[in-house]
Amino acid sequence: MKRIVLVTGANSGIGLALCERLLTTDSEIHLCLACRNTQRAMAARSALLHSHPEADISLLKVDVGDMNSVLEAAKEIKKRYSRLDYIYLNAGIMPNPQLNLKVFVKGLFSRKVVRMFATGEGLLTQEDHVNANGLQKVFATNVFGHFILIKELEPLLCCPSMTSQLIWTSSSNAHKSAFSLDDYQHSQGIESYSSSKYASDLLSLALNRQFNRRGLYSSVTCPGLVMTNLTYGILPSFFWTLIMPIMFLIRFFTNSFTLTPYNGAEALVWLYKQNPESLDPRAKYHSCTSGLGNNYVNPKKMDLREDTAEAFYKQLLELEHKLRQKVGVAEEAIK
Numbered sequence: 001m002k003r004i005v006l007v008t009g010a011n012s013g014i015g016l017a018l019c020e021r022l023l024t025t026d027s028e029i030h031l032c033l034a035c036r037n038t039q040r041a042m043a044a045r046s047a048l049l050h051s052h053p054e055a056d057i058s059l060l061k062v063d064v065g066d067m068n069s070v071l072e073a074a075k076e077i078k079k080r081y082s083r084l085d086y087i088y089l090n091a092g093i094m095p096n097p098q099l100n101l102k103v104f105v106k107g108l109f110s111r112k113v114v115r116m117f118a119t120g121e122g123l124l125t126q127e128d129h130v131n132a133n134g135l136q137k138v139f140a141t142n143v144f145g146h147f148i149l150i151k152e153l154e155p156l157l158c159c160p161s162m163t164s165q166l167i168w169t170s171s172s173n174a175h176k177s178a179f180s181l182d183d184y185q186h187s188q189g190i191e192s193y194s195s196s197k198y199a200s201d202l203l204s205l206a207l208n209r210q211f212n213r214r215g216l217y218s219s220v221t222c223p224g225l226v227m228t229n230l231t232y233g234i235l236p237s238f239f240w241t242l243i244m245p246i247m248f249l250i251r252f253f254t255n256s257f258t259l260t261p262y263n264g265a266e267a268l269v270w271l272y273k274q275n276p277e278s279l280d281p282r283a284k285y286h287s288c289t290s291g292l293g294n295n296y297v298n299p300k301k302m303d304l305r306e307d308t309a310e311a312f313y314k315q316l317l318e319l320e321h322k323l324r325q326k327v328g329v330a331e332e333a334i335k
């Protein structure tokens with residue numbers, strides 16, 4: 001029986017490299033590319049079919065930052081499939097990133113320089129906005145849309161006598177200090193990306209508590225620093241090209257400069273092959289690349305509290321309830 005794998009944000013960067021690698025790893029797979037832009041999704045499908053002509057690939061239109069689009073997409077998935085084996089919750093944004101040069105230069109001469117390059121801690125700020133659902137855009141895209149998708153697809157993910165896996169593309173940029181239960185959407189701060197990634201780590205922990213007994217397992221990964229559209233948004237591409245030799249040099253000091261989407265997908269592919277019951281719900285699985293270019297996976301314990309994860313999960317359920325009422329009222333008004 002073919003394994004059914006859905007990947008959000010599959011049309012570029014790490015998501016696209018992941019799809020390519022999954023098709024190479026497993027020929028008995030149905031891949032569903034869940035993307036917001038149909039043309040970009042079709043281009044990705046063509047590229048994948050070019051290297052894997054026999055591959056079974058379908059497209060699904062979904063904007064994970066838009067509640068109505070997620071609900072529509074979930075309806076479509078339920079029509080198409082009776083179960084789902086894997087969902088890769090990979091789509092993500094970091095809008096209007098600004099590099100804090102002062103912190104960067106200071107960091108270069110501090111003892112924390114390696115950590116700074118590995119996590120980008122404190123180096124980046126973002127400007128976030130409110131979306132049409134009244135949610136902070138980064139939170140809605142990186143966390144909440146995926147949460148709603150999982151909730152909607154619960155019957156397909158929790159099937160008797162089989163296990164399913166949720167695999168998040170989180171980040172080592174997820175920091176406790178950027179997240180607060182009082183402002184979990186991060187409407188007050190300037191580190192919405194870091195906050196959203198910490199929120200996804202908390203959510204993954206809570207999902208394991210809620211769903212493991214029903215055969216659903218959740219894991220988080222960090223792909224390392226990868227050159228994708230997301231990172232090209234931080235500094236102009238000519239600058240990245242100029243400093244590329246330095247980036248390859250940095251690899252000898254930190255294994256987190258994976259740089260290519262192929263390398264960045266290492267932990268995501270590794271998790272595909274694991275028995276989910278053997279995984280540690282508190283571990284973040286990091287894609288690593290050595291100075292000589294060898295890839296491997298390094299699990300690291302996350303700094304998470306069970307009670308915070310539970311409280312956050314409750315807040316998400318309340319927000320879901322509120323928004324479902326809003327959507328319901330809007331639908332009634334149209335009728």
Ligand SMILES: NC(=O)C1=CN([C@@H]2O[C@H](COP(=O)(O)OP(=O)(O)OC[C@H]3O[C@@H](n4cnc5c(N)ncnc54)[C@H](OP(=O)(O)O)[C@@H]3O)[C@@H](O)[C@H]2O)C=CC1
Pocket residue numbers: 008009010011012013014015034035036037040062063064065066090091092093141169170171172222223224225226227228229230231
């Ligand atoms: N690059 C890096 O160094 C790191 C990246 N990550 C994470 O990896 C993930 C993938 O990013 P990466 O490959 O780097 O960057 P890309 O920008 O190349 O990929 C992001 C993908 O997400 C999609 N996407 C964004 N917003 C939405 C939305 N609202 N609905 C549906 N799809 C959406 C994009 O679609 P579209 O093409 O239409 O914009 C794109 O396919 C992200 O979650 C990111 O946070 C984590 C750590 C490091």
Ligand SMILES: CC(C)CCC[C@@H](C)[C@H]1CC[C@H]2C3=C(CC[C@]12C)[C@@]1(C)CCC(=O)[C@@H](C)[C@@H]1CC3
Pocket residue numbers: 099104116117118119120123124170171172173222224225231234235243246247250
């Ligand atoms: C290498 C250079 C000479 C200068 C690059 C400086 C910064 C632009 C980078 C240093 C560490 C990088 C980093 C990220 C972005 C670019 C840097 C800040 C991320 C925050 C990108 C997104 C993620 O999710 C993280 C895992 C990255 C961590 C490191």
